[in-house]
Amino acid sequence: MGMEWLPKWAGITMSLAGxxxxxxxxxxxxxxxxxxxxxxxxxxxxxxxxxxGKTPDA
Incomplete structure (x- = not known):
C-alpha cells in the first residue's frame, strides 16, 4: 500500500518540508x-x- 492517492504536488511539498x-x-x-x-x-x-548610570570622569 503506497501513497498513490496523494497528489504529486502534495507529495513534493511534504518531502521538501521534511x-x-x-x-x-x-x-x-x-x-x-x-x-x-x-x-x-x-x-x-x-x-x-x-x-x-555611571558618568565618565572628566
Whole structure:
C-alpha cells in the first residue's frame, strides 16, 4: 500500500518540508554541540549594563 492517492504536488511539498526540518534540526544540534546560543544574552550586553548610570570622569 503506497501513497498513490496523494497528489504529486502534495507529495513534493511534504518531502521538501521534511527535508527542511531535518536540515534545521541538524544545524541546531551542531550549534548545541559547540555551545552556540543565538538568543542568549551576549557578553557585550552584560558589560554595557554594568556601565549604565555611571558618568565618565572628566
Amino acid at each position: 527535508f527542511a526540518s531535518v536540515l534545521i534540526g541538524g544545524l541546531a544540534s551542531r550549534a548545541a554541540l559547540v555551545g552556540l546560543r543565538p538568543f542568549a544574552e551576549s557578553e557585550w550586553k552584560k558589560a554595557k549594563r554594568t556601565y549604565e
